[in-house]
Amino acid sequence: MQHIKTLLCRSAVLSLLVCAAGCTSVQPWVKPYERQNLADPIMSFEPHQVSTRYINHVYEAREAARGAEGSAGGGCGCN
Amino acid sequence: MQRAVREVAVAATKSRLSKPEKQAHAARDSRLTRYLALLAGLMVACGQSIAAVLPEDRADILYHRYEGGGVTIDGPSVLVRKQFGGKVSLWANYYVDMVSSASIDVVTSASSDGYTEERTETSTGFDYLYDRTTMSFSYTSSEESDYSAATFGFALSQDFFGDMTTLSMNYSQGNDEVRENIYQNGSVISSDFRGDASRQRFGVGLTQVLSKNWIMSFNLESVVDEGFLRNPYRTVRFANGDDIGRAPERYPSTRNSDAAALRSMYYLPYRAALRTELRAFADSWGVSSRNIEFRYLQPYKEGMTFELKLRYYNQSQANFYSDLFPFEDAQTFLARDKELSDFNSLNLGFGASYQFPQHWLPIFEKTSAHLFYDRIRFEYGNFRDISGTNTATFGLGNEPLYRFDANVIRLFISAWF
Numbered sequence: 001m002q003h004i005k006t007l008l009c010r011s012a013v014l015s016l017l018v019c020a021a022g023c024t025s026v027q028p029w030v031k032p033y034e035r036q037n038l039a040d041p042i043m044s045f046e047p048h049q050v051s052t053r054y055i056n057h058v059y060e061a062r063e064a065a066r067g068a069e070g071s072a073g074g075g076c077g078c079n
Numbered sequence: 080m081q082r083a084v085r086e087v088a089v090a091a092t093k094s095r096l097s098k099p100e101k102q103a104h105a106a107r108d109s110r111l112t113r114y115l116a117l118l119a120g121l122m123v124a125c126g127q128s129i130a131a132v133l134p135e136d137r138a139d140i141l142y143h144r145y146e147g148g149g150v151t152i153d154g155p156s157v158l159v160r161k162q163f164g165g166k167v168s169l170w171a172n173y174y175v176d177m178v179s180s181a182s183i184d185v186v187t188s189a190s191s192d193g194y195t196e197e198r199t200e201t202s203t204g205f206d207y208l209y210d211r212t213t214m215s216f217s218y219t220s221s222e223e224s225d226y227s228a229a230t231f232g233f234a235l236s237q238d239f240f241g242d243m244t245t246l247s248m249n250y251s252q253g254n255d256e257v258r259e260n261i262y263q264n265g266s267v268i269s270s271d272f273r274g275d276a277s278r279q280r281f282g283v284g285l286t287q288v289l290s291k292n293w294i295m296s297f298n299l300e301s302v303v304d305e306g307f308l309r310n311p312y313r314t315v316r317f318a319n320g321d322d323i324g325r326a327p328e329r330y331p332s333t334r335n336s337d338a339a340a341l342r343s344m345y346y347l348p349y350r351a352a353l354r355t356e357l358r359a360f361a362d363s364w365g366v367s368s369r370n371i372e373f374r375y376l377q378p379y380k381e382g383m384t385f386e387l388k389l390r391y392y393n394q395s396q397a398n399f400y401s402d403l404f405p406f407e408d409a410q411t412f413l414a415r416d417k418e419l420s421d422f423n424s425l426n427l428g429f430g431a432s433y434q435f436p437q438h439w440l441p442i443f444e445k446t447s448a449h450l451f452y453d454r455i456r457f458e459y460g461n462f463r464d465i466s467g468t469n470t471a472t473f474g475l476g477n478e479p480l481y482r483f484d485a486n487v488i489r490l491f492i493s494a495w496f
Binding site: 027028029030032034035037038040042043044045048049050051053054055058059062063064065066067068069070 | 134139141143145156157158172174240241242243280282284288290291292294296298299300301302336337338339340342344346350351352354358360362364366368370376378384392394397418419424449451453457487489491493
């Protein structure tokens with residue numbers, strides 16, 4: 001339970017920071033028409049979900065570490 | 080009214096222009112039109128990849144193979160994703176592990192020379208897009224002869240700050256049933272229930288566009304396990320006079336862990352990208368780990384992309400782990416799982432992708448083929464190789480430390496429709 005509270009506190013701090021950033025007068029500094037490089041397929045963190053799920057499973061089954069794998073994580077449901 | 084005045088003024092100005100001035104004006108108009116068209120194109124392109132959108136309709140068929148440490152695991156994975164009504168994207172994944180194992184755990188346990196088994200995992204889920212919010216639900220079921228697992232997950236992500244920031248949250252709950260197969264003459268004669276385990280994951284993430292060439296993400300995830308968390312087959316070894324004694328492992332019934340990861344994607348001055356990942360992990364069993372990864376992506380000519388990867392991982396051992404306990408029941412909890420030992424691994428990877436010319440297969444919008452190869456070296460700091468006559472040759476507790484190399488292959492084709 002303490003663990004969950006710690007995580008909730010961290011989430012709250014993160015959300016407050018984000019809200020604080022939103023309340024200031026800072027404007028988005030990368031305009032939509034300046035994002036052609038970011039839109040390039042090579043800039044995707046994980047472009048192939050089927051492949052990412054597998055390699056994360058390879059690591060998770062052989063390492064004690066788990067979690068924070070990114071969007072394609074979430075546990076393999078296996079021993 | 081104001082618009083009409085402006086149009087009259089512009090027409091009057093144009094009518095007063097000389098011929099060269101009119102030509103220059105027309106050229107400027109043409110450049111302006113091209114610029115606006117380019118701008119609109121870029122906005123559409125950016126909108127497709129940066130703002131909240133549903134994943135593309137796509138099918139992937141993958142063959143995977145892991146070979147290392149006496150273990151071979153291979154099989155297929157098929158993932159299909161399809162949008163409905165522009166608001167919902169459904170997906171389903173079918174995955175199989177065909178395992179042939181004569182790992183060091185198996186060959187040194189004296190219970191078996193090796194075994195084969197199969198694990199089948201089926202997953203399904205959907206993403207629902209509402210304005211700049213995406214809600215995702217998923218369900219995964221995994222079955223093998225001595226282990227069943229079911230997991231459902233929920234995730235939420237929200238784009239804001241001019242679509243430069245994405246905040247995401249995820250939660251999943253898994254329920255596992257652990258059994259132990261009883262073998263006779265190499266065949267399973269019964270599968271005895273050993274215990275249940277449950278797992279909850281809580282995650283938050285923040286992705287931020289930092290510049291027109293740089294994007295970063297930060298993820299935190301906590302995992303809480305409860306129940307039967309050990310492998311029912313694995314044993315620990317202990318000194319028993321001049322002999323070696325063996326006893327089943329004993330694990331705590333809870334485990335909490337936290338992981339934090341920072342990822343960066345940077346577009347280089349020429350068309351190439353550098354991906355960097357740092358991750359730190361710690362759990363209530365005393366294990367802490369770090370990993371760092373670099374990936375370099377280089378497009379080459381029409382349709383080819385190459386990838387180079389370097390990943391280093393290291394971890395400390397669990398506080399109830401020992402390669403050799405001094406006597407039987409030396410402590411409350413006992414483990415000799417090499418995944419809980421102090422170890423490090425170095426992973427070198429190479430990938431090649433080829434995107435076929437558009438409509439090469441008329442039924443698909445585009446198709447691509449991919450091959451990724453990883454070679455991973457595992458070196459254990461406190462797990463000894465007790466196979467063969469090592470114990471007799473080197474003495475109890477002085478056997479060489481275990482190490483092995485693994486080869487991992489991912490070969491897949493993707494089709495967008």
